[in-house]
Amino acid sequence: MTLRRVRRHWPLLPLLALCALLYAGGLDAYGMLGWDESEYASIGRSVLRGDGFAISGKPNGLRPPVLPLSIAASIWLNPAGGDVAVRLPNLLFSLLALVVVYVWISDECGRIAALLAAACLGMAPWFWCATPLALAEIPFIVFFTGAVAFLYAGLYRDAGWFAWSAVAAALALLTRYTALLFAPVAVATIGLALVLGDGEVRRRLTSRQFVDAPLWGAAVLAPWLLREHITFGNALAGVARSATQLQVYAPALHMPWYFYFVQLPQMLSPPILAVTLVGVAWAIIGRERLALHCVLVAAVVLLWFSCYRYKEPRLVSSALPFLAVVAAIGLRRSVLPRRPTPLLTAILVALVALMTAGSFRMARPMLDLSVTVGYPAFIDAMRFIEARTGPDAVIVSASVPQTFWYTQRRTVDLPPRAQLAAVLRDVDWVVLTNFDGGQRPYGVELMNLPTSADEAAGDAVRFASGGAHVLLLRAGWLKSHL
Numbered sequence: 001m002t003l004r005r006v007r008r009h010w011p012l013l014p015l016l017a018l019c020a021l022l023y024a025g026g027l028d029a030y031g032m033l034g035w036d037e038s039e040y041a042s043i044g045r046s047v048l049r050g051d052g053f054a055i056s057g058k059p060n061g062l063r064p065p066v067l068p069l070s071i072a073a074s075i076w077l078n079p080a081g082g083d084v085a086v087r088l089p090n091l092l093f094s095l096l097a098l099v100v101v102y103v104w105i106s107d108e109c110g111r112i113a114a115l116l117a118a119a120c121l122g123m124a125p126w127f128w129c130a131t132p133l134a135l136a137e138i139p140f141i142v143f144f145t146g147a148v149a150f151l152y153a154g155l156y157r158d159a160g161w162f163a164w165s166a167v168a169a170a171l172a173l174l175t176r177y178t179a180l181l182f183a184p185v186a187v188a189t190i191g192l193a194l195v196l197g198d199g200e201v202r203r204r205l206t207s208r209q210f211v212d213a214p215l216w217g218a219a220v221l222a223p224w225l226l227r228e229h230i231t232f233g234n235a236l237a238g239v240a241r242s243a244t245q246l247q248v249y250a251p252a253l254h255m256p257w258y259f260y261f262v263q264l265p266q267m268l269s270p271p272i273l274a275v276t277l278v279g280v281a282w283a284i285i286g287r288e289r290l291a292l293h294c295v296l297v298a299a300v301v302l303l304w305f306s307c308y309r310y311k312e313p314r315l316v317s318s319a320l321p322f323l324a325v326v327a328a329i330g331l332r333r334s335v336l337p338r339r340p341t342p343l344l345t346a347i348l349v350a351l352v353a354l355m356t357a358g359s360f361r362m363a364r365p366m367l368d369l370s371v372t373v374g375y376p377a378f379i380d381a382m383r384f385i386e387a388r389t390g391p392d393a394v395i396v397s398a399s400v401p402q403t404f405w406y407t408q409r410r411t412v413d414l415p416p417r418a419q420l421a422a423v424l425r426d427v428d429w430v431v432l433t434n435f436d437g438g439q440r441p442y443g444v445e446l447m448n449l450p451t452s453a454d455e456a457a458g459d460a461v462r463f464a465s466g467g468a469h470v471l472l473l474r475a476g477w478l479k480s481h482l
Contacts, residue, residue: 009102009106009111009114011111011115012098012099012102012114012115012118015098015115015118015119015122015352016095016098016099018356019094019095019098019122019123020091020095022128022356022360023091023094023095023128023131023132024091025367026128026129026131026132026363026367027084027087027088027091027132028083028084028132029129029132029367029368029370030132030133030367030370030371030372030375031371031372031375031376031379032083032371032372032374032375032376032378032379032402032406033083033086033134033372033402033405034133034372034373034402035399035401035402035438036135037086037133037134037135038399038401038402038404038405038406039055039060039062039063039401040063040067040068040071040086040134040135040136041071041083041086041134041401041405042055042056042401042404042405043055043060043063043068043071043072044068044069044070044071044072044074044075044086045071045072045075045405047068047069047072048072048075048076053065053068053227055400055401055404056400056404056410056411056412057410059231059232061228061231061232061237061238061241062238062241062242063136063238064136064173064174064175064176064177064224064238065174065224066136066139066143066171066174066175067089067134067135067136067139067175070089070093070139071085071086071089071134073089074086074088074089083134086134087131087132087133087134089134089139090130090131090132090133090134090135090138090139091131091132093138093139093141093142094122094127094131094138096142097121097127097138097141097142097145097321098118098121098122099118100142100145100146100149100321101114101117101118101121101145101321101324101325102114102115102117102118104145104149104152104325105117105290105325105328105329108290109290109328109329109332110332112332112348113328113329113331113332114328115328115348116327116328116331116332116348116351117321117324117325117327117328117329118324119328119351119352119355120268120272120275120276120323120324120327120328120355121320121321121324123269123272123352123355123356123358123359124267124268124269124272124320124324124359125266125267125268125269125359125362125363125366126266126267126268126313126314126317126320127317127320128359128363128367129363129366129367130314130317132367135314136175136176137176137314137317137318139175140172140175140176140178140179140317140318141317141318141320141321143168143169143171143172143175143179144168144169144172144179144182144318145318145321145322146164146165146168146171146172147165147166147168147169147172147179147182148165148182148185148189148293148297148322149165149168150162150164150165150168151165151186151189151190152189152290152293153165154204154209154210154213155189155190155193155197155201155204155205156193156197156200156201156289158204159204159207159209159210160209162204162207162209162210162213163209163212163213163216164216165213166213166214166215166216166217167216167217167220169182169186169217170216170217170218170220170221171220173221174220174221174224177238177239177242177243178242178315178318180239181300181301181304181318184300184304185297185300185301188296188297188300189293189296189297190205192292192293192296193293196287196289196292246308246309246310246315247308247309249310250310253309253310254309255309255310255311257306257307258306259306259311260302260305260306260311260313260316261302261306263313264323266313266362267313267317267320268320268323268324269355269358269359269362270358271354271355271358272324272327272355272359275327275330275331276323276324276326276327276330278327278330278331279291279326279327279328279329279330279331280295280326280330281330282329282330282333283295283326283329283330286333288329288333290325290329291325291326291329291330294322294323294325294326294329295322295326297319297322298319298322298323298326301316301318301319301322302316302319331351373435373468374433374435374436374465374468374470375465375468376465377463377464377465377468377469377470378399378402378406378433378463378468378470379406380463380465380470381431381461381463381470381472382402382403382406382407383406384461384463384472385407385409385429385431385472386406386407386408386409389407389409389428389429391408391409392410393409393410393428393429394409394410394411394412394426394427394428395407395409395410395411395412395427395428395429395430395431396411396412396413396414396415396423396424396427396429396430396431396475397411397412397413397414397430397431398413398414398431398432398433398436398438398439398440398443399431399433399436399438399439400412400413403431412427414430414432414439414440414443416440417440417442420482421479421482424475424476424478424479424482425479427475428474428475429472429473429474429475430446430472430473430474430475430478431470431471431472432444432446432447432470432471432472432473433468433469433470433471434447434467434468434469435467435468435469446471446473446478447469447471449473449478449481450471450473450477454477458474459473459474459477460472460473460474460477
């Protein structure tokens with residue numbers, strides 16, 4: 001931005017500063033990193049140490065590179081930062097998401113609507129609570145929203161934006177493989193543009209820029225796909241594995257199709273959801289072009305994931321920026337004064353203050369009281385191992401990424417029961433828990449094996465917090481008792 005443009009859009013800066021302050025206060029939330037977070041963190045640290053894109057020496061094909069590489073950069077800048085250094089990139093991605101939404105909306109709907117859209121997104125309780133998590137949803141929102149915004153600009157402004165849309169979509173895919181959803185979103189967006197548009201939209205869709213745009217995205221994806229092919233013999237190994245996750249996860253759990261619609265008040269907050277519904281009505285009644293496109297994108301995301309048996313709010317988080325835009329346009333068009341006045345400024349400040357206060361009441365209890373399953377027993381157990389083993393020690397654990405991240409010791413997965421004795425010859429400790437859903441069933445049985453005498457002798461060490469239990473067994477002792 002030029003200096004003149006920065007001056008024109010200066011109200012965004014206080015909002016970014018407010019959000020940065022609020023988000024920073026939660027970077028130490030949840031006690032410890034969860035399984036997925038530890039995977040990203042472990043890969044980032046391994047990359048930084050020259051051990052490759054791997055977890056405990058094992059190449060990883062599921063996690064795309066954007067977040068792990070961001071974490072690697074953060075650890076490099078702050079090597080003693082621990083979990084906070086791992087989570088810091090998401091705070092920056094959160095602020096970038098607000099900037100993306102603001103810039104997209106400001107050109108078409110003005111600064112006030114853009115500021116409201118950024119505020120609605122930034123103050124959404126789910127967005128606030130997700131910022132301290134070292135997960136890919138927040139950076140994915142940045143690139144997915146950017147891809148849609150550039151596609152919209154290509155349809156209605158200049159065909160040159162199609163290439164940027166393809167690049168943003170490729171970066172979204174390098175963040176989360178669910179970016180494949182951009183394909184149906186793009187088809188729906190183009191379809192709506194053809195219905196609403198004129199000859200200019202059709203001309204841009206037949207332009208050379210539109211035809212060549214996928215090549216730009218392919219160029220961004222090529223290095224990662226080449227790595228996947230060299231490492232796993234299949235350039236789409238990660239995509240293929242990701243595609244089956246929701247089908248096989250928690251097979252006994254069947255959630256209603258309307259789950260996500262019921263979750264929207266908690267994700268957006270009731271006040272923001274209320275103005276979103278006003279925006280939806282305004283978009284339909286007033287045929288507001290941008291709002292209609294945002295309603296369509298949000299609907300595609302929500303309905304697509306509603307078709308899966310297993311559901312959780314973070315899967316549809318990419319709909320939040322578009323719902324925030326709809327809310328902002330509805331407020332600007334139907335409620336707020338048209339011209340800038342001191343009264344309008346006062347109303348805007350009051351609205352942002354009310355959204356902040358309402359979301360604070362919803363987000364802070366989650367940040368203050370919610371902890372990752374197993375905390376602090378698991379952390380205490382990992383510190384025990386780290387203090388009593390050398391850097392060459394090998395640990396067996398059902399939770400490889402968490403154990404590897406917190407002990408900094410080579411960690412291998414708990415093997416099938418028939419292979420356990422052979423594996424124990426080369427390891428030092430075995431980590432068993434009663435809360436890890438990925439642990440093999442016989443692991444829980446082994447937790448009942450040691451006696452109080454074994455614990456007194458130091459061959460078995462228990463840690464407990466609430467209902468979470470962690471048992472450490474010396475490998476030699478366990479091998480002799482199998």
